[in-house]
Amino acid sequence: MARRRQIYEGKAKILYEGPEPGTLIQYFKDDATAFNAQKKGTISGKGVLNNRISEHIFTLLGTIGVPTHFIRRLNMREQLIRQVEIIPIEVVVRNVAAGTLSKRLGIEEGTQLPRTIVEYYYKDDALGDPLISEEHIACFGWASQDEMHDITDMAIRVNDFMCGLFAGIGIRLVDFKLEFGRIWDNDYARVILADEISPDGCRLWDMESGEKLDKDRFRRDLGGEVEAYQEVARRLGLLPEDGENAVLDLESHRKRRGR
Numbered sequence: 001m002a003r004r005r006q007i008y009e010g011k012a013k014i015l016y017e018g019p020e021p022g023t024l025i026q027y028f029k030d031d032a033t034a035f036n037a038q039k040k041g042t043i044s045g046k047g048v049l050n051n052r053i054s055e056h057i058f059t060l061l062g063t064i065g066v067p068t069h070f071i072r073r074l075n076m077r078e079q080l081i082r083q084v085e086i087i088p089i090e091v092v093v094r095n096v097a098a099g100t101l102s103k104r105l106g107i108e109e110g111t112q113l114p115r116t117i118v119e120y121y122y123k124d125d126a127l128g129d130p131l132i133s134e135e136h137i138a139c140f141g142w143a144s145q146d147e148m149h150d151i152t153d154m155a156i157r158v159n160d161f162m163c164g165l166f167a168g169i170g171i172r173l174v175d176f177k178l179e180f181g182r183i184w185d186n187d188y189a190r191v192i193l194a195d196e197i198s199p200d201g202c203r204l205w206d207m208e209s210g211e212k213l214d215k216d217r218f219r220r221d222l223g224g225e226v227e228a229y230q231e232v233a234r235r236l237g238l239l240p241e242d243g244e245n246a247v248l249d250l251e252s253h254r255k256r257r258g259r
Contacts, residue, residue: 012050012200018080023071026079028054028196034219041218048076049229050198052238055079057162057197064161066154067192069181084181084194087143090121090129091151093159094175098203099216101175110210118155123179143191150191151180158193166204169235171213174203199229 004017007024011033016025028047033040051073058070069082094117097107101117120137121129137143143151155178166173179195195201199214206213212220213228233239 012047013196018083022083024081024083025074026081026196028077028079032200032215032218032225034215039219043218043225043229045226046200046229049226049233050196050200051077051079053198053229053233053236054196056236056238057165058193060165061158061161061193064157066157066161067190069192069194081194082183082192084183084192085189086123086179086181086194087147087151087191088123089132089137089142089151089180090123091155091178091180092119092121092175093117093155093178094119095159095163096172096174096203096205098174116156116159118152147182147189147191154178154180154191154193158197162197167207170207171232171235172205172207174205176202199232204232 004019004025006014006016008015012029012031014027014029016027018024028051030042030044030046031040032043032046055070055073058068062068062070069084071080071082073079094101095113097105097111097113098109101107101119102109102111120132120134122132122136122142123129134148137148138145158178159173159176162176163173176197178193178197178201180191181194182189183192202214203216204213205211211228212222213232215225217223217225217228230239234241
């Protein structure tokens with residue numbers, strides 16, 4: 001598909017004008033950032049893997065009735081999505097203590113939480129995406145009470161589904177980030193799941209070894225980022241068991257074939 005006018009560029013994705021009104025093309029980059037873009041780098045092939053993984057999970061969520069912006073995958077790095085009005089809230093679902101929760105409350109990383117926690121962060125890189133409460137959201141009108149009910153219900157439903165999905169392939173779903181957007185029908189708006197679900201926004205640990213299979217490998221300078229993302233894709237059945245034959249970068253693939 002021919003590249004169209006660029007609408008927006010974020011840390012990990014670029015949005016282009018879609019072929020039809022109300023659609024966008026979402027392009028997955030190899031750029032990697034951490035700590036609100038204070039740390040930057042590149043993970044070769046990450047965009048291809050995240051495109052496939054997010055497509056797979058969003059498709060499965062659609063089958064259980066979770067409305068999403070995903071329409072279809074176009075190629076190795078691009079998806080066709082519905083254009084939404086992004087709600088400026090990052091929803092973080094936590095099953096196990098890790099990351100900022102461990103630091104903030106002094107809880108040992110890896111501690112199973114007595115119950116799932118849903119947290120809200122205000123989407124603003126300049127402010128460091130601060131933790132907020134539902135009182136803040138209501139006070140500043142970022143989302144209505146009905147929208148927050150829908151968002152929280154969907155977040156819990158996605159968590160229940162993904163916990164089972166990943167447990168079935170030997171992966172512990174520690175926590176993950178979701179974003180939501182509004183689709184308008186005249187004066188009526190409904191909330192749907194947007195952005196992506198991939199190892200970029202999830203903490204995924206091998207159930208037996210505890211090995212990290214997510215972007216924490218980049219955040220903590222552990223190395224092996226591509227291999228970790230490949231392992232997640234492989235277990236989900238999206239890559240052949242022999243990862244050496246996987247095509248992650250089209251230019252490199254063409255060079256290897258002498259094109």
